[in-house]
Amino acid sequence: MNSIKRIGIIGNGAVGLLMASVLADDYEVTIYGRSATASEILITRTGVTEGTARVSFRSSQVIEETEQDVFFVTTKAHQAEEATARLSGSVPVFICSNGIAHLDYAKRRGFHVGVIEHGVTKHGDVIEHRGIGRIRIGSMTNLDPIRFADSPLHITWEEDIEQVIVEKLFANAIINPITALCRVPNGALATAPYREIAQSIYDELLPLFKQDVPYAYIDSIIERTANNRSSMLRDLEEGRTTEVDAILKPVIEKAEKMQVSITVIPLLHKLIQGASASC
Incomplete structure (x- = not known):
């Protein structure tokens, strides 16, 4: 799983746009959101890190699992189940919502979890990266560790993600x-x-x-x-x-x-x- 080239990010809020804008330097990134129109969007990042990135945008209603090597779910917690309804888990899915309500759901579906420690706010397609932290991911099953390219996101694999x-x-x-x-x-x-x-x-x-x-x-x-x-x-x-x-x-x-x-x-x-x- 270390040969990741394509990353799908479900949710075009502040966290999703931050991840997409940084990961686009090393991967082919697609953001999935509620809009029905497929397009390309320009993300501008300000704050403690700066940059711009153009990424593909598609409707979450047309997600095809085989089009990506890994998915990050960055929606609000109450939207996570609907957002992942079309996914089977054959491609790793990391739900990065707040709280613990999604843990049983993730286990039941064979998904994995993550924690976002960055501070970020959104103003349209402009995001302000307010604080650098980590993105800590892990599995409650037997998924082998997945490594990502070094970046300001600091994506780390945690053996005890719970x-x-x-x-x-x-x-x-x-x-x-x-x-x-x-x-x-x-x-x-x-x-x-x-x-x-x-x-x-x-x-x-x-x-x-x-x-x-x-x-x-x-x-x-x-x-x-x-x-x-x-x-x-x-x-x-x-x-x-x-x-x-x-x-x-x-x-x-x-x-x-x-x-x-x-x-x-x-x-x-x-x-x-x-x-x-x-x-």
């Missing part, structure tokens, strides 16, 4: 709801009163997972993305559907199944739902 997914869940479950409701950048969570709320969420998450996620990891994310406005905050500001159900609802259901009492996380879930309804 640990990585849980770490990202902790960060998303803590940072996204607080910043969205309080309308503050990520860095605010390092100070009172936001830090106390963050600690309360962390304390409720900790007994629900076998994986160890030290709070120092959360602090490192807050520090590294201090100037960023979270995706959930931007979704509320722009009247889009948030990923609160993908991030918090599985946590609430897990607590109920384990008969662990939590109060802060369900309250935040309801508050975000209410804020979304009023947009």
Whole structure:
């Protein structure tokens, strides 16, 4: 699988365009989105990395699995199942959505998963690369490691991808709801009163997972993305559907199944739902 030449990216949001614009330097890239018109698009990238790329754009309704060597799914979590309905898994598919709701689906379909750590925003076909991180991918089955050309995306193979997914869940479950409701950048969570709320969420998450996620990891994310406005905050500001159900609802259901009492996380879930309804 290291002879990858063609990459399909499902989802033309900020992350999808970032990946396409960088990967186009080394691969034949096709973006799949909702538009019914096949075309070629020019992506302009600004910020910590700069560049332009022309890539093919096709409707996600006409995906042909054999046309690509690997797929990255960069849609919102609630769109992942519909976006991958035409794929069988015979070509590796990495779902890079937030939360843990897609893990069982990925296992059932024979797909794989990834975590995006880059900061990026979108303005039309212009994207601003706000922070460099990694794209961490891995398999919950027996897929052999896949390696990609060195690039600013820093795509790395993780042997324990579920640990990585849980770490990202902790960060998303803590940072996204607080910043969205309080309308503050990520860095605010390092100070009172936001830090106390963050600690309360962390304390409720900790007994629900076998994986160890030290709070120092959360602090490192807050520090590294201090100037960023979270995706959930931007979704509320722009009247889009948030990923609160993908991030918090599985946590609430897990607590109920384990008969662990939590109060802060369900309250935040309801508050975000209410804020979304009023947009």
